Amino acid sequence: MAxxxxxxxxxxxxxxxxxxxxxxxxxxxISTSLKLPPEALKFPPGLLPxxxxxxxxxxAWREAPFARYFLNTIFVSGSVLVSxxxxxxxxxxxxxxxxFKGREALFVGFLSMMMVPMVVYLVPAYIILxxxxxxxxxxxxxxxxxxxxxxxxxxxxxxxxxxxxxxDAAIIDGCSSxxxxxxxxxxxxKAVLVTVALFSLIGSWNSFMWPLVVTNSDKMRxxxxxxxxxxxxxxxxxxxxxxxxxxxxxxxxLVFFFxxxxxxxxxARSGLKG
Amino acid sequence: MEVRSKKNKLSPLFYLLPALVIIIAFRLLxxxxxxxxxxxxxxxxxxxxxxxxxxxxLIHDPVFWKSLxxxxxxxLGTVPTSLLISLFFAVLLNQKIKAMGAYRTTFFLPVITSxxxxxxxxxxxxxxxxxxxxxxxxxxxIKPLGWLNEPTGILKLLGQGIGLSLPNWLGGxxxxxxxxxxxxxxxxxxxxxxxxxxxxxxxPHQLYEAARIDGAGPFYSFRRITWPLLSPTTFYVLLMTTIxxxxxxxxxxxxxxxxxxxxxxxxxxxxxxxxxxxxxxFNRGYASAIALVLFVIILSxxxxxxxxxxxxxxxx
Numbered sequence: 001m002a003x004x005x006x007x008x009x010x011x012x013x014x015x016x017x018x019x020x021x022x023x024x025x026x027x028x029x030i031s032t033s034l035k036l037p038p039e040a041l042k043f044p045p046g047l048l049p050x051x052x053x054x055x056x057x058x059x060a061w062r063e064a065p066f067a068r069y070f071l072n073t074i075f076v077s078g079s080v081l082v083s084x085x086x087x088x089x090x091x092x093x094x095x096x097x098x099x100f101k102g103r104e105a106l107f108v109g110f111l112s113m114m115m116v117p118m119v120v121y122l123v124p125a126y127i128i129l130x131x132x133x134x135x136x137x138x139x140x141x142x143x144x145x146x147x148x149x150x151x152x153x154x155x156x157x158x159x160x161x162x163x164x165x166x167x168d169a170a171i172i173d174g175c176s177s178x179x180x181x182x183x184x185x186x187x188x189x190k191a192v193l194v195t196v197a198l199f200s201l202i203g204s205w206n207s208f209m210w211p212l213v214v215t216n217s218d219k220m221r222x223x224x225x226x227x228x229x230x231x232x233x234x235x236x237x238x239x240x241x242x243x244x245x246x247x248x249x250x251x252x253x254l255v256f257f258f259x260x261x262x263x264x265x266x267x268a269r270s271g272l273k274g
Numbered sequence: 275m276e277v278r279s280k281k282n283k284l285s286p287l288f289y290l291l292p293a294l295v296i297i298i299a300f301r302l303l304x305x306x307x308x309x310x311x312x313x314x315x316x317x318x319x320x321x322x323x324x325x326x327x328x329x330x331x332l333i334h335d336p337v338f339w340k341s342l343x344x345x346x347x348x349x350l351g352t353v354p355t356s357l358l359i360s361l362f363f364a365v366l367l368n369q370k371i372k373a374m375g376a377y378r379t380t381f382f383l384p385v386i387t388s389x390x391x392x393x394x395x396x397x398x399x400x401x402x403x404x405x406x407x408x409x410x411x412x413x414x415x416i417k418p419l420g421w422l423n424e425p426t427g428i429l430k431l432l433g434q435g436i437g438l439s440l441p442n443w444l445g446g447x448x449x450x451x452x453x454x455x456x457x458x459x460x461x462x463x464x465x466x467x468x469x470x471x472x473x474x475x476x477x478p479h480q481l482y483e484a485a486r487i488d489g490a491g492p493f494y495s496f497r498r499i500t501w502p503l504l505s506p507t508t509f510y511v512l513l514m515t516t517i518x519x520x521x522x523x524x525x526x527x528x529x530x531x532x533x534x535x536x537x538x539x540x541x542x543x544x545x546x547x548x549x550x551x552x553x554x555x556f557n558r559g560y561a562s563a564i565a566l567v568l569f570v571i572i573l574s575x576x577x578x579x580x581x582x583x584x585x586x587x588x589x590x
Contacts, residue, residue, distance in 0.1 A: 011366050018363050019380040022464070026383065028406050029395045043404050044412065087293040094289035106290075113301045115576060117521050119545050120569040121304035123552045123561045124311055128304060144300035147293040177285060206388040208524050213553055224390040228528055231394055238398055245391040256386045260379050263386070267465060268472035 033057070033242035040238050053239070060243040063234065068219060069226035076141045076222055077204035083146035084200045085193065091147070092155035093181045097167060107156075114149045122213060129214055140214040141222065145204070151196045154270070158192040159185055195266040198259065205252050223248050308562045316559035328563035338564065340539060341547040347447035348543060349519040351455035352462075356515055357508070360463050364470035365500070378471070382464035389461065393528040396457040397422065400529075422529060424449035425537035448540035454525055461525075462518070466511050473507030474500065513579045517572055521545050544568055 032040055034052040039045075061067070094100075095107050125144065126135075134140040162185060170180045186193070208224045215221060221229065227248045234241045256263060312328050315321035332338050363381065367374050384392060399406045400421035408418035424431075427445020447455070477500065485495045501508075523545040527534055534550075535542030544564065552561030 008369075008371065011369055011371055015363065015366055015371075015377045019377055021460070022381050022383060024406075025392070025395045025399060025460070026387075028399060029391075032398065041404060044409050045404065045406065087296065090289040091293035094286045098286045098289065100286040103286075110297065113297060113305075115573065116301065116305055116569065117517070117572060119521055119523070119548060120565045121301065121308055123548075123558050123565060124304035124307035125300055126552070127311065127558065128299070128307065143296065147296035149297065149301075152293060202386065206390075208388070208390055209549075213549075224388055227388075227390050227394070231528065238401075238404075241394055242398065245394045249387050249391045252386060252388070253383070256383075260382070261375075264378060264382055264468055267382075267385075268468045 029242045029245055032238055033246050035239050037237065037239055056239050056243040057247060060230075060234075060240040061247070063240060064226060064230045064244075065218060065221075066223075066226060066230075066244070066247070069221050069223045072138075072141075072219075072221060073205060073223040076138065077201055079138075079142045080145045080204050081197055081200045083142065084148060084151050085197065087147035088151035088155050088196060089181065089186065089193075091152045092159055093177075093185060095152065095156045096159035097180075097185075098177065110149045110152060114153070118210065122209070126213055134214075136215050136217055136220050138220070141211055141220075145207075145210075148200075150270075151200070154192055154196055155189065158189050162188055194262060195269075198255075198263055198266060199270075201255070202252065202263075308565055311559055312562035312566055314559045316562070317556050321559075324559070328559050329567075331560065332563050332567065337539070337542070338544075338547065341535075341542045341544045344447070344451060344539075344541060345520060345522070345543045345545075347451055348455060348458075348522055349516060351447060351452065352458050352519045352522075353512065353515045355455070356459045356462055356466055357511060359459065360466035360511070361470050361508075363463075364467045364474055365496070367467070367471055368474040378464075378468065381467050384461045385464040387461075389524040390528060392457070392461055393525045396453075396525075397529045400453050419449060421453045422450045423537055424453075425540050428452045448537065450530060450537055451541045454522075454529060454541060457529075458519070458522065458525060462515065466515065469511050469514075470504070470507060473504050477503045509579060509582075513576065516575055516579075520568065520572055520575075523549065 031048055033056055034054070035046075035049040035056075036051075036053055039049060091110075095103065129135050129140045129144075132139075134143075166184055167180060170184060171177070175183070206224065207222075208228070211222045211225050212228070215225065218229075227244055230244055231241055234244070311320075313323060313325055315324055315327075367377060402408065402418070402420050402423055405421070407421060411418055425448045427440075427442065428447055428449055430440045430442065430445035431449060433440040481499050481503075482495055485499060490498070522543050526541055526543050526546050527549070530536055530541045535546055545568070548561050548564040548568070551557045551564060
């Protein structure tokens with residue numbers, strides 16, 4: 001379509017314009033995070049800090065127990081990840097390989113859960129957690145997210161592509177069905193397991209409303225809630241807030257840069273099911 | 275073989291149990307429980323049975339209607355804008371250009387970033403005295419705006435610009451809500467671009483070549499090839515963006531106010547109202563009623579769009 005050089009050039013110019021719009025807020029965040037407080041309060045603002053104030057990062061880190069928030073987040077996302085992989089692999093295996101009565105009906109029931117947004121069951125889930133005495137504990141952050149229908153769905157789609165002959169051969173050779181799952185199905189599903197893992201990690205790292213509601217003590221806070229809380233305490237100290245925002249998004253952006261192809265294609269494929 | 279298969283009778287349950295327990299305890303049970311809770315006066319503990327009383331109160335609650343209107347404003351502001359811009363960039367990215375991957379990654383950056391951090395940054399960008407947004411406006415000769423502090427409707431503001439004085443009820447969403455809309459479009463754009471791009475890449479390239487040989491220009495091929503063949507993707511993106519937009523919470527919670535939902539309640543959206551009732555003023559029965567109304571809205575949108583999609587959408 002675009003044979004003439006000017007038309008390629010104009011496509012690039014439009015895309016560069018869009019790209020600048022996409023990253024300017026990030027650049028502004030980093031620029032502010034390195035300014036002196038009076039520099040940040042200047043209008044018109046300077047685009048870059050006069051002398052980068054790296055100490056802002058240290059100061060922000062010490063203002064609130066961010067180390068604790070990070071450890072909490074790592075522990076919670078790690079536990080959720082292990083649990084999701086475990087529960088989803090088992091359930092997806094049952095839904096794709098084992099014969100039992102009501103299998104399809106149960107699967108449709110599972111899928112219908114996916115249509116219910118979290119805010120719909122947040123209040124009753126809170127009451128249930130209250131009755132379990134799980135509020136403000138790791139249990140409340142981990143267990144309810146330890147299984148999800150979307151992961152089961154993704155894994156089942158993949159498991160169904162594995163040839164039936166493999167199963168029959170394995171069973172005849174005396175392999176148990178669990179052995180088949182462990183030794184044949186899972187090794188053949190590495191790519192989709194990585195997709196499930198990435199979705200789980202991104203979801204845990206960025207989750208906000210649930211941890212906001214089910215925890216209230218400082219020592220149970222995870223990173224996003226900690227950052228939100230810090231924003232109320234830091235008030236108008238924008239340099240510190242921007243420094244804190246930067247180190248809170250940095251780990252995930254790092255993961256993104258290493259796995260960008262896989263992450264983007266996972267998101268793209270997750271959409272095509274519709 | 276016989277023995278083994280009999281022994282396996284129990285095993286499907288063993289495989290399903292872990293997921294089943296969690297999903298029943300923390301999805302199915304809460305969903306059913308929310309109906310129950312919504313029939314009671316429920317502050318910290320369960321109180322008097324009200325039947326449909328909460329719902330009756332809800333339809334007579336002006337704050338509920340106001341927050342529903344604000345949510346609809348948000349959805350109508352976000353969804354079409356996001357769809358148009360993301361389709362535009364996806365079509366550009368699909369032109370076999372160099373550095374396509376780099377552009378795509380750049381556009382995707384806001385998607386992967388947490389809404390909390392992004393809200394902090396945009397609140398700073400919108401700062402009425404010190405923000406980059408106003409700096410850019412001053413640069414092009416427009417006087418600075420109040421952004422998140424501005425309760426005046428956007429249509430009214432635009433009207434003032436051309437010397438037209440609109441009444442308040444025709445003012446549309448406040449500038450504060452528009453600021454949130456702009457930020458939300460920015461945040462979600464990359465995801466929609468990636469979805470559209472995947473849809474575009476599924477359209478066979480030969481179609482475009484054949485059209486070109488027949489003398490069709492780029493706009494004609496877009497209208498006659500791209501648009502109809504892309505319609506399943508378009509419907510999916512439309513549905514997902516709408517559903518997600520109806521649940522807007524984090525950016526409202528973190529960027530507006532104090533009090534949240536300000537200025538003058540013009541950014542109070544339905545999920546925030548639910549949160550306020552459920553977890554600030556501890557009226558859990560009322561919050562559950564709001565949650566179920568929201569669920570009915572989202573569910574009917576899903577079903578409506580599914581039905582429309584089946585009838586109209588061209589599956590290529």
